[in-house]
Amino acid sequence: MSSTGVTDARAAVEVSRWPGERLFFVLLLLFALIIWAALVVSIFGIVYALMLGVFFFFGHLIFITHLRGNAVRLGPDQFPELYQRVLRLSAKVGLKEAPEAYLMESGGSLNALATKFLGRKFIVLFSDLVEACGDNEDALDFIVGHELGHLHAGHLRWRWLLLPGYFVPFLGTAYSRCCEYTCDRYGFAVSQNRTKALDGLCILAAGGALGAKVNRNALSAQRQELNGPMMKLGEWLSTHPPITKRLDALNPELAPLQISGIPAAAGALLFLVALFVLPIVGGISAFAYIKPYLGAMGGAPGLGGGSQLPDLSGLPDTSSEIPAADAAVAAAASAQPAEQQAEEVDVDPRRTQVDTDIMALAALVDETKAAGGALPKDQAALYKLWTKKRPGEAAPADPYSGGRYRFQLDGKTEYMIWSTGPDAADQSDDLYFASKDRVADSETASDEAVQ
Numbered sequence: 001m002s003s004t005g006v007t008d009a010r011a012a013v014e015v016s017r018w019p020g021e022r023l024f025f026v027l028l029l030l031f032a033l034i035i036w037a038a039l040v041v042s043i044f045g046i047v048y049a050l051m052l053g054v055f056f057f058f059g060h061l062i063f064i065t066h067l068r069g070n071a072v073r074l075g076p077d078q079f080p081e082l083y084q085r086v087l088r089l090s091a092k093v094g095l096k097e098a099p100e101a102y103l104m105e106s107g108g109s110l111n112a113l114a115t116k117f118l119g120r121k122f123i124v125l126f127s128d129l130v131e132a133c134g135d136n137e138d139a140l141d142f143i144v145g146h147e148l149g150h151l152h153a154g155h156l157r158w159r160w161l162l163l164p165g166y167f168v169p170f171l172g173t174a175y176s177r178c179c180e181y182t183c184d185r186y187g188f189a190v191s192q193n194r195t196k197a198l199d200g201l202c203i204l205a206a207g208g209a210l211g212a213k214v215n216r217n218a219l220s221a222q223r224q225e226l227n228g229p230m231m232k233l234g235e236w237l238s239t240h241p242p243i244t245k246r247l248d249a250l251n252p253e254l255a256p257l258q259i260s261g262i263p264a265a266a267g268a269l270l271f272l273v274a275l276f277v278l279p280i281v282g283g284i285s286a287f288a289y290i291k292p293y294l295g296a297m298g299g300a301p302g303l304g305g306g307s308q309l310p311d312l313s314g315l316p317d318t319s320s321e322i323p324a325a326d327a328a329v330a331a332a333a334s335a336q337p338a339e340q341q342a343e344e345v346d347v348d349p350r351r352t353q354v355d356t357d358i359m360a361l362a363a364l365v366d367e368t369k370a371a372g373g374a375l376p377k378d379q380a381a382l383y384k385l386w387t388k389k390r391p392g393e394a395a396p397a398d399p400y401s402g403g404r405y406r407f408q409l410d411g412k413t414e415y416m417i418w419s420t421g422p423d424a425a426d427q428s429d430d431l432y433f434a435s436k437d438r439v440a441d442s443e444t445a446s447d448e449a450v451q
Contacts, residue, residue, distance in 0.1 A: 012094030013189040017153065018249075021178035028175050029158075032165035039164070053160070064117045067124065071104035079103060082130070086123070089144050092190045093152045099123050103130065110204055112143055114150040121156075123147045132208025133200070139211075142187035142200035149186025155179045176239040181249055188250050198247060205243045220247050220254040227259055229267025236268065350399040351431070354419045357396035358433045361405060361417050364389055365435075375415060379407040382417075410436065 039045035074083035083101065090098035099114070099121035106126035114123045125144070133140040150156060166172030184201075191197035203211030205219065223244040226235060235242065241249075248255040364386060365375060376382040383404055386395050398405050398419045408416045418432030 011091070013092055013186075015093075015149070015153075015182070015185045015189050018178045018181035018185070021175070021182055024171065024175035024178055028162050028165040028168075028171055030165075031168045031171060032162045035164035035167070036161075049164075056163070060115075060117060063115075064122070067102055067104065067122065071102040071124065074101040074103060082125075085140070086144060086148075089141060089148055089190050093145060093148045093186055095148060095152055097121075099148070099151060101125065103127050110207065112147050114147040114156065116151075116156045116159075121151050123151070128208075129203070132203045132211065134208060136196060136199050136203075136212065138191040138193045138196035139200040139203060141191045142197040144187075145190035146183045146187035146200075148190075149183035150179065152186070153179070153182055155183075170236050173237060173239050177241045180240050181246065184246055184250055194250075198250060201243050201246055201250075216247060216251075216254055220244055223248065223255070224259060227261060227264050229264055229271055232261065232264040232268040233271060348422075350422075353399050354431050357398075358405060358417050358419065358431070361386070361396055361407075362433055362435065365415055365417075369413065375409055375413065376407065377409050379404055382407045410434075 036049075039049045072078060074086060076083065082103070086101045087098050100123075102122065102124050104124050104126055106128055108128050109126055110129040110132055111126045112124060112129055114121070116122065123144070125147075129143060130140065133143065187200065188194055188197055198216065199212050202214040202216065202219070205211065206214050221244075223242065225231070226242060226244070361382065365382070367389070368385065369375060376385050383395050386393075396405060397403065400422055401420045406418050406420070410416060414434070414436040416432060416434045418430050421430045
């Protein structure tokens, strides 16, 4: 090892990665590649991706500029003892070259970080954390070794390629937590006194003055308070695992009781289903229910048939049973001799009846509109108006269904009346009349007459 920053990595410690780190990395890479592919095939997507890339690049550039211009770079003539510690631990974790190391004031924050920029590696030690470690060299070794572990383990490689994958809920944070556990192993491995090395985590939890006095067993026992659905969900959303669990991971003797996290995880998953999946399913179901009503508001051209009619098959029939006289009319209209029906292949008398009935109902509604009255709001109100305005006359009945004609109010002044058609089921052969289209047709005819 030399003072130039080049290290001898031949005597490096062996550190195994945290279980699950490689799996989450593969998943993160897979989702990132899928998102990148989707962005590439979309012109606007790739533009937005480039804009975000430029934003993150210049944001990181600003940070590195601030670091080099405002923080103190460690060197042979600048905090040499701390600098030599970085060189020694860099060699111990297996780095061939020590990173640039900086000491930075952070307003009381107890933290440290590792980063890269244009191939250059950096670690940043916040001065308050270094001060909090005091004479506890093993705690400081743990902190420095943890950050060097990020560099040796390659956690900062391919970060631009992986970036879109971090937008997948819970995936990026799960990978990040695994990386933190792995780097805790690096910090633990490079410390001479591993019992005192755990003070590094205790200092992060309680500060420099009280960190060494923390009862580790009691702190570890706090993990039981995290064994609930909401706490589990909060942990899944965090980039760093709880310190209570980080202590247990390094020293299992602190956690003699095994706590099953399956019930808490199941509860968290059920909460997510209730929070996101059920509203989505409910929204789809609600849209499917109101879609026929929305279609009815669009109207249809004239009195005709076929697939031009919006899907109104789901509208409720507000009538229960038509009056006996109406039923008799419908029955008489539909009860034709078989011979007569066979002869009238080209002309269906039921179609003629539908035309007559719908126009009679339309005339009633137009009469009410002309008198300044309120239009019926639904099918039941329409037939009630018929009974009032046409006493003694049998109410029109749909010869195809034997029931009442359907009615839908469109706004305050327009409406639609229709028959379910021969199949009395889907909309493919419905016969209908829309008042708004009659107005449009008359305006077109007037324009043509003027020309």
